[in-house]
Amino acid sequence: MKVLPRFLRACRSEPVDRVPVWLMRQAGRYLPEYRKLRTIHPFLEMCKTPALAVEVTLQPVERFGMDAAILFSDILLLLESMGAELHFDEQRGPRVRCEGIREGAVHGLRVPDMDRQLRFVLEAVKQLREALPEDVALIGFSGAPFTLATYLIEGGTSRTFFDTKTFLYRNPASFHGLMGKLSEAVEVYLLAQIEAGAQAIQLFDTWAGILSPDDYREFVLPYMQRILGGLPADRAPTIHFSLGASTLLDEMKSLGAGVLGLDWRIDLGVARGRLGPSKPVQGNLDPLALFQPRETLRATVSTMLRKGASMPGYIFNLGHGIHPQTPLESVYDLVEGVHSFPVAGTAEGLSV
Amino acid sequence: MKVLPRFLRACRSEPVDRVPVWLMRQAGRYLPEYRKLRTIHPFLEMCKTPALAVEVTLQPVERFGMDAAILFSDILLLLESMGAELHFDEQRGPRVRCEGIREGAVHGLRVPDMDRQLRFVLEAVKQLREALPEDVALIGFSGAPFTLATYLIEGGTSRTFFDTKTFLYRNPASFHGLMGKLSEAVEVYLLAQIEAGAQAIQLFDTWAGILSPDDYREFVLPYMQRILGGLPADRAPTIHFSLGASTLLDEMKSLGAGVLGLDWRIDLGVARGRLGPSKPVQGNLDPLALFQPRETLRATVSTMLRKGASMPGYIFNLGHGIHPQTPLESVYDLVEGVHSFPVAGTAEGLSV
Numbered sequence: 001m002k003v004l005p006r007f008l009r010a011c012r013s014e015p016v017d018r019v020p021v022w023l024m025r026q027a028g029r030y031l032p033e034y035r036k037l038r039t040i041h042p043f044l045e046m047c048k049t050p051a052l053a054v055e056v057t058l059q060p061v062e063r064f065g066m067d068a069a070i071l072f073s074d075i076l077l078l079l080e081s082m083g084a085e086l087h088f089d090e091q092r093g094p095r096v097r098c099e100g101i102r103e104g105a106v107h108g109l110r111v112p113d114m115d116r117q118l119r120f121v122l123e124a125v126k127q128l129r130e131a132l133p134e135d136v137a138l139i140g141f142s143g144a145p146f147t148l149a150t151y152l153i154e155g156g157t158s159r160t161f162f163d164t165k166t167f168l169y170r171n172p173a174s175f176h177g178l179m180g181k182l183s184e185a186v187e188v189y190l191l192a193q194i195e196a197g198a199q200a201i202q203l204f205d206t207w208a209g210i211l212s213p214d215d216y217r218e219f220v221l222p223y224m225q226r227i228l229g230g231l232p233a234d235r236a237p238t239i240h241f242s243l244g245a246s247t248l249l250d251e252m253k254s255l256g257a258g259v260l261g262l263d264w265r266i267d268l269g270v271a272r273g274r275l276g277p278s279k280p281v282q283g284n285l286d287p288l289a290l291f292q293p294r295e296t297l298r299a300t301v302s303t304m305l306r307k308g309a310s311m312p313g314y315i316f317n318l319g320h321g322i323h324p325q326t327p328l329e330s331v332y333d334l335v336e337g338v339h340s341f342p343v344a345g346t347a348e349g350l351s352v
Numbered sequence: 353m354k355v356l357p358r359f360l361r362a363c364r365s366e367p368v369d370r371v372p373v374w375l376m377r378q379a380g381r382y383l384p385e386y387r388k389l390r391t392i393h394p395f396l397e398m399c400k401t402p403a404l405a406v407e408v409t410l411q412p413v414e415r416f417g418m419d420a421a422i423l424f425s426d427i428l429l430l431l432e433s434m435g436a437e438l439h440f441d442e443q444r445g446p447r448v449r450c451e452g453i454r455e456g457a458v459h460g461l462r463v464p465d466m467d468r469q470l471r472f473v474l475e476a477v478k479q480l481r482e483a484l485p486e487d488v489a490l491i492g493f494s495g496a497p498f499t500l501a502t503y504l505i506e507g508g509t510s511r512t513f514f515d516t517k518t519f520l521y522r523n524p525a526s527f528h529g530l531m532g533k534l535s536e537a538v539e540v541y542l543l544a545q546i547e548a549g550a551q552a553i554q555l556f557d558t559w560a561g562i563l564s565p566d567d568y569r570e571f572v573l574p575y576m577q578r579i580l581g582g583l584p585a586d587r588a589p590t591i592h593f594s595l596g597a598s599t600l601l602d603e604m605k606s607l608g609a610g611v612l613g614l615d616w617r618i619d620l621g622v623a624r625g626r627l628g629p630s631k632p633v634q635g636n637l638d639p640l641a642l643f644q645p646r647e648t649l650r651a652t653v654s655t656m657l658r659k660g661a662s663m664p665g666y667i668f669n670l671g672h673g674i675h676p677q678t679p680l681e682s683v684y685d686l687v688e689g690v691h692s693f694p695v696a697g698t699a700e701g702l703s704v
Contacts, residue, residue: 160640169641248617265562265564
């Protein structure tokens with residue numbers, strides 16, 4: 001009988017033999033084998049060439065024994081397929097251009113044809129499912145509509161999100177129109193990834209934490225509920241991640257996401273206590289804690305495991321993407337620390 | 353018999369005739385009279401010339417009828433007086449230099465001599481107390497040690513606070529040494545402001561919200577408790593403000609600050625419920641909500657007042673500093689909305 005990968009078991013609050021672990025941005029610049037490929041291929045070429053995307057996705061799994069692989073891609077590719085112009089500036093980061101968007105002109109954006117415009121993503125997902133060992137789960141993902149909207153409106157990242165907020169405050173109807181269009185695209189995109197073989201889905205609503213709870217409930221929550229309600233959770237569990245959004249924990253509970261990804265600003269024990277045993281949780285080590293000396297890091301990881309794995313449904317991860325300068329030894333130590341942590345009273349569940 | 357300004361009454365959870373209001377950065381670039389002065393005088397000159405600092409501090413009080421004035425100054429002036437180099441770059445914002453600080457060399461920093469090095473601050477405070485009407489309270493302030501430490505270590509503002517966090521993770525003992533030195537200076541500085549006539553004190557720990565609760569408890573909390581414990585709360589109530597720190601609400605409760613300033617990421621009703629009637633609260637409108645159309649803004653302010661003023665001890669404010677592009681009409685509307693809000697059952701307390 002086939003054993004479900006422990007990552008997927010944890011997503012369903014089922015017993016596991018060890019705590020599953022993966023790291024956001026685990027395929028990335030802190031890896032020498034990644035940097036080597038990047039000297040030859042620009043970032044977007046790597047995303048759009050299935051063989052390269054597959055190779056990079058597998059790198060951290062092969063090196064560290066991660067329990068899940070997340071498709072190497074970028075949340076902004078969906079915007080490009082919808083009609084926005086996209087390029088990556090080495091200095092300034094990603095730049096997005098979409099004519100008329102600040103005036104509320106949503107008609108320039110179209111729900112993409114997956115097979116024509118995002119075929120490379122679906123192809124990479126298919127190849128990855130063949131390449132990955134059976135016990136390593138494949139996670140597909142998308143940016144969530146609000147976070148995608150911020151990139152469209154700001155043209156990149158922002159400190160204050162001035163343009164996004166003045167847009168939604170001054171033209172709430174246009175903002176809702178934009179959210180509706182983006183939600184359609186996100187749902188189609190995620191369904192296509194599941195169809196191609198993604199076994200779980202992570203929705204990155206990285207910037208939703210800039211909103212007050214009232215604004216979140218008005219401008220974000222209904223769209224997330226609609227998207228999450230339209231996905232086949234029985235086939236592919238969903239994970240919701242947002243940065244600095246631990247104050248929105250009650251709202252997050254009602255999104256309909258299977259698993260909640262937390263950043264490091266909330267105590268994992270407190271979060272599990274507030275969310276209860278029926279809500280699996282993923283997180284939440286500060287990525288910069290990987291710069292701690294070895295012994296301190298071990299102690300930090302242990303403390304986190306005692307809090308996180310106090311009930312079933314826990315996936316170890318960072319509270320945000322891993323930093324490009326992270327020492328490799330810390331990642332080895334972290335994965336070893338997680339995998340050697342004794343999970344109480346669950347051994348009998350393993351051969352199910 | 354003298355009536356205590358309503359701002360100070362609210363700081364003590366005493367009954368008020370109307371809800372007091374002031375805005376963080378209320379003396380600043382959104383005011384034409386401020387911009388006019390700035391065309392003649394550089395920012396630091398304005399801070400260091402008592403007559404100018406006084407004039408600018410009074411501007412929003414005179415224009416809008418604010419219930420409190422906050423001394424026009426900058427949190428980084430304390431660092432300069434301690435030995436750091438400071439300049440304001442029009443493009444990049446404040447730049448701080450302090451030789452050897454990243455190597456943990458705290459000895460270059462000294463607790464300043466108030467009378468010699470920060471006389472201009474104390475002089476402005478004195479003049480302000482004479483210039484202000486009796487019913488308008490004067491707030492002194494300082495950056496809190498952690499936030500000051502981030503500027504010293506990063507050399508300015510930061511998105512990820514990489515240098516600060518890797519410093520504290522790798523050299524916790526040096527970081528504690530730095531916090532100790534900064535705490536001494538902050539306490540002396542605040543005592544001198546109270547001595548000169550400040551009627552309340554706000555401690556800005558703007559960046560403390562970047563820390564996990566465990567790290568906050570280890571690296572920040574004890575220093576805040578020490579400073580706040582050393583101030584004469586009966587003479588000058590204390591307000592603690594931090595950005596994105598609503599997840600640290602339980603920790604904030606134990607700081608010893610009289611009033612908690614909240615950013616917009618927590619619902620004011622939820623916060624008051626969790627903190628209880630004995631903890632006065634200040635906040636927390638998203639500064640960018642001042643870009644809402646008039647009718648929407650009025651409704652937003654009403655909703656906030658119903659939540660905030662549901663129990664005594666509420667001061668209306670923004671959740672962060674006012675944005676330089678804020679329309680003046682919005683500020684007029686806001687202040688009028690707050691002052692016309694009926695405060696239930698407190699009229700008998702007014703002639704105390």
